[in-house]
Amino acid sequence: MKNATLWIKGDIQMINMKDVYKTYANGVTALNGIDIDIDQGEFVYVVGPSGAGKSTFIRLIYREVKPTNGTIVIDDTDLSTLKVRKIPFLRRNVGVIFQDFKLLPKLSVYENIAFALEVIEESPRNIRKRVMDVLELVGLKNKARFIPDELSGGEQQRVSIARAIVNHPKIVIADEPTGNLDPDTSWGIMRIFEEINDRGTTIIMATHNKEIVNKIKKRVIAVEDGLIVRDEHRGEYGYEA
Amino acid sequence: MKLRTTKRHLREGTKNIFRNGWMTIASIGAVTTTLLLVGAFLALMLNLNHMANGLEEDVQIEALIDLTAEEEQIKGLGTTIKQMEGTESVAFTSKDEQLNQLIEDMGQEGSTWQMFEQDNPLSHAYIVKAAEPNKTERLADKISQLDGVQEVNYGQDVIRQLFQFNEYARNIGLVLIAALVFTAIFLISNTIKLTIMARSREIGIMKLVGATNGFIRWPFFIEGMMHGVLGSIIPITAVLTGYYYLDNNLKDQINYAFVELLPFNPFAWQLSLLILLIGTFIGIWGSVMSVRKFLKV
Numbered sequence: 001m002k003n004a005t006l007w008i009k010g011d012i013q014m015i016n017m018k019d020v021y022k023t024y025a026n027g028v029t030a031l032n033g034i035d036i037d038i039d040q041g042e043f044v045y046v047v048g049p050s051g052a053g054k055s056t057f058i059r060l061i062y063r064e065v066k067p068t069n070g071t072i073v074i075d076d077t078d079l080s081t082l083k084v085r086k087i088p089f090l091r092r093n094v095g096v097i098f099q100d101f102k103l104l105p106k107l108s109v110y111e112n113i114a115f116a117l118e119v120i121e122e123s124p125r126n127i128r129k130r131v132m133d134v135l136e137l138v139g140l141k142n143k144a145r146f147i148p149d150e151l152s153g154g155e156q157q158r159v160s161i162a163r164a165i166v167n168h169p170k171i172v173i174a175d176e177p178t179g180n181l182d183p184d185t186s187w188g189i190m191r192i193f194e195e196i197n198d199r200g201t202t203i204i205m206a207t208h209n210k211e212i213v214n215k216i217k218k219r220v221i222a223v224e225d226g227l228i229v230r231d232e233h234r235g236e237y238g239y240e241a
Numbered sequence: 242m243k244l245r246t247t248k249r250h251l252r253e254g255t256k257n258i259f260r261n262g263w264m265t266i267a268s269i270g271a272v273t274t275t276l277l278l279v280g281a282f283l284a285l286m287l288n289l290n291h292m293a294n295g296l297e298e299d300v301q302i303e304a305l306i307d308l309t310a311e312e313e314q315i316k317g318l319g320t321t322i323k324q325m326e327g328t329e330s331v332a333f334t335s336k337d338e339q340l341n342q343l344i345e346d347m348g349q350e351g352s353t354w355q356m357f358e359q360d361n362p363l364s365h366a367y368i369v370k371a372a373e374p375n376k377t378e379r380l381a382d383k384i385s386q387l388d389g390v391q392e393v394n395y396g397q398d399v400i401r402q403l404f405q406f407n408e409y410a411r412n413i414g415l416v417l418i419a420a421l422v423f424t425a426i427f428l429i430s431n432t433i434k435l436t437i438m439a440r441s442r443e444i445g446i447m448k449l450v451g452a453t454n455g456f457i458r459w460p461f462f463i464e465g466m467m468h469g470v471l472g473s474i475i476p477i478t479a480v481l482t483g484y485y486y487l488d489n490n491l492k493d494q495i496n497y498a499f500v501e502l503l504p505f506n507p508f509a510w511q512l513s514l515l516i517l518l519i520g521t522f523i524g525i526w527g528s529v530m531s532v533r534k535f536l537k538v
Binding site for chain 1 (some may be wrong): 243245246249368375442443446448449450451452453454456457
């Protein structure tokens with residue numbers, strides 16, 4: 001994979017937030033001044049109680065929401081000055097994974113992943129190759145023709161991961177990716193994340209899964225009441241499950 | 242845009258036409274109704290205008306001569322008019338000729354006028370044609386001031402009435418058409434809204450993986466355009482066949498010189514093209530309206 005070749009961990013700043021505030025139109029304040037630096041190739045857990053601002057933090061990175069105040073720089077792109085019509089090009093560099101997978105139910109596994117490449121006008125030959133590569137990576141090569149309903153939850157999440165990374169994004173964001181999965185399946189998903197991370201992709205993962213955070217030790221950012229209250233390398237989950 | 246992408250948009254847009262079933266038919270029906278009226282109205286308006294202009298071209302001045310005028314004076318008047326600036330031709334018509342013409346024109350009812358043959362109440366007249374139609378009024382004014390001219394007629398009332406009728410017809414027609422165009426646009430934008438809502442999940446994913454708004458918009462744009470184009474098929478057929486029959490049959494049935502339709506070729510073709518363009522415009526506008534509202538980032 002092309003990202004893997006030139007990557008040196010900790011060298012290049014990937015995400016930088018300075019003094020970021022977010023108040024929604026309905027008056028709810030989600031973030032209260034966030035400062036953070038995340039380098040290329042880092043694996044970061046975002047933890048904290050429900051409603052603390054984790055999701056908002058994540059949604060800022062792929063410009064689903066815009067900060068009320070402060071600056072966000074993603075891979076040298078300043079989001080505060082990013083024109084709306086340029087947002088799609090930011091998102092081609094940020095793969096996103098959700099708790100509910102967000103797959104298209106009528107398309108096969110292969111088509112679901114290819115769809116992500118078709119809409120960015122990739123050539124058919126490249127699409128075929130990339131989809132097969134990524135299916136191999138997530139271990140679903142033999143299920144390419146299945147539709148999502150014929151798969152287990154874990155398999156569906158692997159399809160959604162495959163879709164998120166098929167375009168070789170520099171950053172992968174996952175919002176509670178194991179939230180709907182049983183423990184065994186969750187470990188399988190984590191192995192895939194670790195493998196993607198080993199190839200140099202920066203991973204930001206919001207989670208409530210205490211066991212995973214405490215076992216697979218990575219950087220932990222704890223968000224409470226819209227503030228970062230803890231930022232530790234090889235940190236602990238730190239809350240009662 | 243790449244050819245492959247263009248094909249994809251066309252395919253997606255066409256698929257939606259069938260997916261939306263009855264709503265598509267309602268939209269297309271609205272466009273069809275609108276365009277049928279637009280077509281009929283435009284054909285009527287343009288022809289009335291054409292006739293009015295033709296009439297203006299044909300206009301001639303009828304200068305009635307005083308009943309008391311002597312023959313000498315009448316001849317002198319003829320020469321004077323001929324020499325006036327802007328006169329193209331002058332022809333004398335005696336009161337007997339005019340009475341005969343009148344009796345002939347009136348047909349059955351003309352016989353009642355025959356009793357006037359002994360004591361003709363009409364005047365001798367000069368029929369004057371102006372060199373330039375739009376200077377008719379000025380020439381008529383000058384002639385009316387000549388000695389021995391009792392009265393001047395140049396059909397001003399007929400032309401004025403025709404133009405006025407044209408104006409009324411146009412205003413009523415425009416209001417009607419505007420209302421229909423809006424109905425059609427509203428129906429189309431509603432249909433496309435259905436498509437967008439049915440595919441909101443797909444659109445969400447497209448946005449997530451970095452599809453440009455233009456890419457997302459195109460299929461809906463094409464769907465709207467297709468509504469317009471499909472909706473113009475029946476109106477265009479109606480215009481072409483209807484005008485063809487009108488053009489062929491009216492010629493033989495109505496003998497008034499000024500009822501002269503615009504020729505089928507090229508008028509009917511131009512009108513068809515115009516209908517197609519209006520239909521396409523309605524379709525595109527309808528889709529743009531709904532897509533803009535729903536695809537905000």
